[in-house]
Each structure stands twice: as structure tokens, then as C-alpha cells.
Amino acid sequence: MTAQYVYINDTFIAAEKASVLITDLAIQRGYGIFDFFKTIGGKPIFLQDHLDRFYTSARKMHLTIPYTPAELKAIIAELMEKNDLPDSGIRMTLTGGYSADGYQLPETHNLIITQQHFLMHMDLNTSGIKVVTYDYQRQLSGMKTIDYSMAIWLQPFIRENNADDVLYHNDGQVKEVPRANFWMVNEAQEVITAKSSVLPGVIRKNLLSLENHPYKIVERDFSLQELDHAAEAFITSTTKHILPVLQIDGRPVGDGKAGKISSALLNLLVEKVRKH
Amino acid sequence: MTAQYVYINDTFIAAEKASVLITDLAIQRGYGIFDFFKTIGGKPIFLQDHLDRFYTSARKMHLTIPYTPAELKAIIAELMEKNDLPDSGIRMTLTGGYSADGYQLPETHNLIITQQHFLMHMDLNTSGIKVVTYDYQRQLSGMKTIDYSMAIWLQPFIRENNADDVLYHNDGQVKEVPRANFWMVNEAQEVITAKSSVLPGVIRKNLLSLENHPYKIVERDFSLQELDHAAEAFITSTTKHILPVLQIDGRPVGDGKAGKISSALLNLLVEKVRKH
Numbered sequence: 001m002t003a004q005y006v007y008i009n010d011t012f013i014a015a016e017k018a019s020v021l022i023t024d025l026a027i028q029r030g031y032g033i034f035d036f037f038k039t040i041g042g043k044p045i046f047l048q049d050h051l052d053r054f055y056t057s058a059r060k061m062h063l064t065i066p067y068t069p070a071e072l073k074a075i076i077a078e079l080m081e082k083n084d085l086p087d088s089g090i091r092m093t094l095t096g097g098y099s100a101d102g103y104q105l106p107e108t109h110n111l112i113i114t115q116q117h118f119l120m121h122m123d124l125n126t127s128g129i130k131v132v133t134y135d136y137q138r139q140l141s142g143m144k145t146i147d148y149s150m151a152i153w154l155q156p157f158i159r160e161n162n163a164d165d166v167l168y169h170n171d172g173q174v175k176e177v178p179r180a181n182f183w184m185v186n187e188a189q190e191v192i193t194a195k196s197s198v199l200p201g202v203i204r205k206n207l208l209s210l211e212n213h214p215y216k217i218v219e220r221d222f223s224l225q226e227l228d229h230a231a232e233a234f235i236t237s238t239t240k241h242i243l244p245v246l247q248i249d250g251r252p253v254g255d256g257k258a259g260k261i262s263s264a265l266l267n268l269l270v271e272k273v274r275k276h
Numbered sequence: 277m278t279a280q281y282v283y284i285n286d287t288f289i290a291a292e293k294a295s296v297l298i299t300d301l302a303i304q305r306g307y308g309i310f311d312f313f314k315t316i317g318g319k320p321i322f323l324q325d326h327l328d329r330f331y332t333s334a335r336k337m338h339l340t341i342p343y344t345p346a347e348l349k350a351i352i353a354e355l356m357e358k359n360d361l362p363d364s365g366i367r368m369t370l371t372g373g374y375s376a377d378g379y380q381l382p383e384t385h386n387l388i389i390t391q392q393h394f395l396m397h398m399d400l401n402t403s404g405i406k407v408v409t410y411d412y413q414r415q416l417s418g419m420k421t422i423d424y425s426m427a428i429w430l431q432p433f434i435r436e437n438n439a440d441d442v443l444y445h446n447d448g449q450v451k452e453v454p455r456a457n458f459w460m461v462n463e464a465q466e467v468i469t470a471k472s473s474v475l476p477g478v479i480r481k482n483l484l485s486l487e488n489h490p491y492k493i494v495e496r497d498f499s500l501q502e503l504d505h506a507a508e509a510f511i512t513s514t515t516k517h518i519l520p521v522l523q524i525d526g527r528p529v530g531d532g533k534a535g536k537i538s539s540a541l542l543n544l545l546v547e548k549v550r551k552h
Contacts, residue, residue, distance in 0.1 A: 006298070008298075016297075018297060018298045019295040019296060019297045019298060020295060020296065020298060020303065021292075021294060021295045022282065022284075022294045022295060022296060022369075022388055022390065024303070025428065026302060026303045026306065027296065027300070027302045027303065027308070027369070027371060027388075027422070028369075028422065029422055029423070029424035029425070029427070029428055030302065030306030030307075030308070030421070030422045030423040030424060030425055031306075031424065031425050031428045031429075032303070032306070061429060062429065062431070062432060091378075093298075093303070093304075095303060096428065102367075103424075103427075103428070103455075104431070105428055105431055112298055112303075114298065136415075139412075139415065139425065139426055140425060140426065140429060145306070145425055146303070146304065146305055146306045147305075147306040147423060147425050148305040148306060148307065148379075149305070149306055149307050149415065149416060149421055149423050150415055150416065151305070151379075152301065152305055152307045152372065152379070152381055153307075153337060153338065153416060155338070155380070155381055156338060179379075
């Protein structure tokens, strides 16, 4: 199921015709930001968090979103009505815009809002994923930019290593996977995610702020050495909630099965999503 | 003077209508490569070097150019004939292409060839430029990717520092400016450009391979400390040939004027271009 409509700047247009001129700085210089949220049964999930981050990314990247958050919400609601896809992912992209010399950042940018069918699974995917580590620090890491060049470039490397995704570390300090935050549970049952130079994920934020539970959930930097002794590991993202990581560089994490704390945290998170 | 025609994939189209669908990986994920050469009096300069680099960038980035170099040359010749802009810059861009899920690299990509009027100046620009230093290592630095996010992001920083451009260094090791290679001339009259993790510039290559001159032109890494004692500094690029750098972080380079060796090298380079 593909959405019929896409919103570009100030107009709803047929999705299959949605295009931008080649003078856009995204095409010329890879410059732009985006955000992505899901809808379940026609309800946007954690929308305010995503809007907050989208506006923050824009400001930090010297870009101006041409609408207030209220206006943007109204546009999103209209897009949802037109497309009639209750279970979906919605992506808001703001590209650098049309630059006369292909380098200077113009004052107006291109806003693109797309929607696609996406059905969120609420259960723990116990088959999990395998990751391979790679030494890389994402640039401009606090903002959700469109720059995934390293992630795309590493696709053959991931396949060659019989893995599903790549885990970035910066000189041994664990960071994140390209489209998700990374977490470990240590032997003392601390649930830890990297603190510095990672994307401020919305699920990450909502996990860190969970209430009424017995777990110690913290953000602090940790090393590959510490990760070697993890009891559990998982990633968090809008499309995955919590997805167990069962193997790192070919070695099992803990007993190599989806962990109990990962499962318990997913239940708490799903409860939060349902209340939301 | 704007070009009338742009070439996209297999068709010449009106420049003002040249667009790509928003599912292109350049817009979704900032993934693509390009190359850029100039024409003088209707003759492409160092075209073979640029084609070699374009094909090398493609291969290293897991992209396939849909034409042989000979076919590409014929397309370029036809574009030049149609646009009739004898003094120009021609950019060949290969974007990731249309990706079904916005993440996996597809097998076919989008080739875009654009031309714009550009008149090359052959004399030394003695007013030179001022640069401000910034600690940053370009990712995937050996390939000419479209990723200039850091360079675009730093535009306000450059203005605030009253500079014309930014000089990247990696933890004190001098690298390059975003669109040009960087060189220093030391007190022993060695002409030095960084060796590792920089773009293999075409003018850089042609300067390193200059023959019949008294200068010692070398590629080796050097530090900001060594640069502090430079007698001259300059940048090299397709659109600038050799452009003196007269100030770094507010301090003059040497006597703060365009240097004699910079000037002599430009003469040798221009001679090579004219022969070409």
C-alpha cells in the first residue's frame, strides 16, 4: 500500500510525481534534515517528541521550517486524511533548498512530507539481529540529518560479515547503529545507552524517562570491552521499539537469546505507546 | 548565462525542468558522487583525469556509471554543442538512485550532467583568501561524494570568523578545504600538500607531476604547528588553479602577501593547461 499523496512545500501532489529540482542542496551537497514517526490506528505516536526534534534539527542546521508546529500538525492531519493509511510511517524532510551556486545555503528550503503503510509489531522479535562493529563517528551527530553515506556505503560490508546491521564505535567507545540507538544490559542489570555524540532518539528518550519500574536505566558512555560482558543488548527506534541484538562480531551476547530485561522494557514501552 | 540543457540518464532536457523523484537516495540519505571539470574555449581541461576519478569514485562507492568513458565523452560533447557555452563548468553527478525502501542501494542510479558558464582566470589572484581552521576529518575522503554537510553547516562560522573558507585539520594534522586541496611552502622552499585522507584533486595531481622546474613538490602529512612557520600557502582546485591563502585564523602567512613560489607554480600550471 503506497500513499497516494505527498506534501511538498505548500501543495499535495501525486506521490509518483513528487520531485525536486536538481539544484536542491540535498542533491548538490547532501544537505538536509528529516524526522520520522509512526501512526497506529490513525494516531501519530510521540508526535510532539518528533516535532520537537525536527524543529531542533532545523535550528541547529541553520534551516527554517516554513510553518509553526501547529500548522505542520494540521498539514500532517490533512495528509493522513487524504491517504487513509491508519498504520503508517510519516517522514518530514527539509532539504537545503534551491541554491543559485549549488553551495550557499538559501533562505528558503524544501519541505517534503511522505507517508507509507507500516504496521507496527508490538511483540518482542525474539529472533533479534546480528551486528558487526565499525569504527566511525557520525558527523553532526546531535541532529537528524539526511547523511547516511557511511551506512549505505557499508551495506556490502554488513552482508560480507553475515550481519544485519552495523554498530558504530568511536575508537572503542560504543555509539549507535545507523537508524537506531544501541543499549546494553550489564551483569549488574544496569540498562545503558551511550551518552555523547549519538542521535537523541525518541524511543531512547521515552525509555530513559520510563516510570514505575525496578530497572536502572542510564545514559553514559561505555566501551566495546564493557560490551563484551553484556548480559543483553538491544536497539531502539521508532519502527522497532526494542529489538534484541543477539550477536556482535560473530559472538553471542549473553546466552545468545532475547533477554528478559529487553522483554520487560518492551512491555513497559508498549504500555506507554498504548496510553499515548 | 545559464545552460539550456541538462542531461539526465538518457535524455537532454530543459535545465529549468531538471528534477529527480524524491525517492532518490541523494535526497533520502545524502548518497551520491560527482565530478566537475572546466572547459576553456570549448575544450574540456584535464577531462581524462576527471573521468578517471569519477569512475573510481563510483566503483569505490558501489555505484555503476551506465556508460563507458567513451560514451560519456560523446554525451558531454553533445551537451556542449547544444548549450554552446565555450567557457564553462560541467558537473557529472551520479546519485544513489530510486530506492524502494529509501535505504537499500538500488542497482541503477541517476546520472545528471549539468553545464554552466564559467570563465577561468589565468592570473594569480593576489588578494588571496583568509581561512579559519576547524577540526574535522571528511568521511569517505578518497571519493568525491556529494557530502558537504559540514562545509555548508560551517558557513555561518566562516562568516563569524571573518574568513573566506575553512581549513580542515584532523586533530592538528592539516587536511584540505571543502572544495580544494591545501598547500604550504616551508622555509626550505618545499611545496607540501597533505598525503592521507584528502580528496585526490586533479589540479593537485597535475601539480605533483609537474616537470622541468626547480621546486621540491611533495605529498606528506604536516601539522598546524609546521603550518605556523609557512612562508606561503595556497589552495588548488579546478576553478581556482592556484589561489594564495594570506591569512590563517587571523594571522598572516609569511609576509601576508601572495608568494613568489605560488606565482611561479601557477605559471607552470597555466602553461600545462594551455598545452592541454
